[in-house]
Amino acid sequence: MTVLARTVEVTRRYGEVTALDDVSMEIPSGQLVGLLGPNGAGKSTLVNLFVGLRRPTKGVVELLGGAPSDPRVRQGMGVTPQETGLPEALRVGEIVDFVASHFPERAGRQELLARFGLDDLARRQVGGLSGGQKRRLAVALAFAGKPRIVFLDEPTTGLDVEARRSLWEGVRAFHAEGGTVVLTSHYLEEVEALAERVVVIGKGRVLADDTMQAVRGMVGVRRVSLSAADLPDLPGVVSAERVDDRHELLTSDSDRLVLDLVASGVPFSGLEISPATLEDAFLAITSKETAGV
Numbered sequence: 001m002t003v004l005a006r007t008v009e010v011t012r013r014y015g016e017v018t019a020l021d022d023v024s025m026e027i028p029s030g031q032l033v034g035l036l037g038p039n040g041a042g043k044s045t046l047v048n049l050f051v052g053l054r055r056p057t058k059g060v061v062e063l064l065g066g067a068p069s070d071p072r073v074r075q076g077m078g079v080t081p082q083e084t085g086l087p088e089a090l091r092v093g094e095i096v097d098f099v100a101s102h103f104p105e106r107a108g109r110q111e112l113l114a115r116f117g118l119d120d121l122a123r124r125q126v127g128g129l130s131g132g133q134k135r136r137l138a139v140a141l142a143f144a145g146k147p148r149i150v151f152l153d154e155p156t157t158g159l160d161v162e163a164r165r166s167l168w169e170g171v172r173a174f175h176a177e178g179g180t181v182v183l184t185s186h187y188l189e190e191v192e193a194l195a196e197r198v199v200v201i202g203k204g205r206v207l208a209d210d211t212m213q214a215v216r217g218m219v220g221v222r223r224v225s226l227s228a229a230d231l232p233d234l235p236g237v238v239s240a241e242r243v244d245d246r247h248e249l250l251t252s253d254s255d256r257l258v259l260d261l262v263a264s265g266v267p268f269s270g271l272e273i274s275p276a277t278l279e280d281a282f283l284a285i286t287s288k289e290t291a292g293v
C-alpha cells in the first residue's frame, strides 16, 4: 500500500484554541476519503496542514513522501480551499491554462471543463459566471495539473442539487482513474455519495475512521421522544434529555427501546420516532467515545 499523505501525532493550536489534537492518519493511494464533522471540528485545519498552508504545532505531516511546504512535492497535489477568489476579467479557458501551466503534466482544457459540466463556458469571462459555476470552476482547477492527490474543502457548499451532482461526477471520474481524493463536508449524504472511507472529526479529534457502511451503522441513531413521568434505565440509549415531562432519547435501536419501554409498564404518551439529524449522530459518536465503548 503506497501512502500518499500522512499525519503523525499532529496537534495544531491557534492561541488558546486546539483545532487538532494528536491526529494520526494515513491516506493510501487510490482512496476517496471523506472528512466529516460539524462546524469548527478541525477539518479545514487538517486539509491546510496536508497541503502546506499551515504548519503543525506538534507532530509531522508528510505529503507524497516529502514536506508539504516543498514546491516540488506540491506539484503532485491539487487543492480547492473553502474560499477561493478567481480573477474576474479572465476567461474560463484562460484560467484553466494559467493554472495548468504551473504543472509539468496538464489535463486537457476541454476534457477538464466537460468533466465538471462547464464545457460550454470556456470563452465566458469568470465575472459572468454564476456562484455555482464559479465554485465548480474552482474545484475543476484542483485537477488541472494532473495531480496524484486532491484535497477539496467543502466543495459543494452553496451549490444546487444539479450542480452538486455534476461536481460529484467530476470527482468520481478522477477517482475511477486511480486518483486519490480527500474531501471535507458536513453533509452526511455527500460523503455517503462519494467516499469509500469516512473519518469523523469532532473537537479536533478522530472520532471514527471506517467504511461508510460502518459509520452509517454507528450514526444510524433515532430520536425517540415521549411524555412520561420518570423513566426506568433503558438499554441502548446513547443520550437522554428531559424538559418537564418530555423525554428526548437517542438510540441506535428504536424498536428495542419501544419494546423495553412497553415491557417496563411505565405509562407514556405522545411517542414520536424520527431520524437523527447529523448533529444527533455526532453526539452519539461523541458519547460512545466518552464512554469508552
Ligand SMILES: Nc1ncnc2c1ncn2[C@@H]1O[C@H](COP(=O)(O)OP(=O)(O)OP(=O)(O)O)[C@@H](O)[C@H]1O
Pocket (backbone or CB within 6 Å): 014, 017, 018, 019, 037, 038, 039, 040, 041, 042, 043, 044, 045, 046, 082, 186
Ligand atoms: N486562523 C485561525 N485563528 C484562530 N482560530 C482558528 C483559526 N482557524 C481555525 N480556528 C479555530 O480552530 C477550530 C477548527 O477550525 P476549522 O476551520 O479547522 O474547522 P472546520 O471543521 O473546518 O469547520 P467548518 O466546517 O466551519 O469550516 C475552530 O475552533 C476555529 O475557530
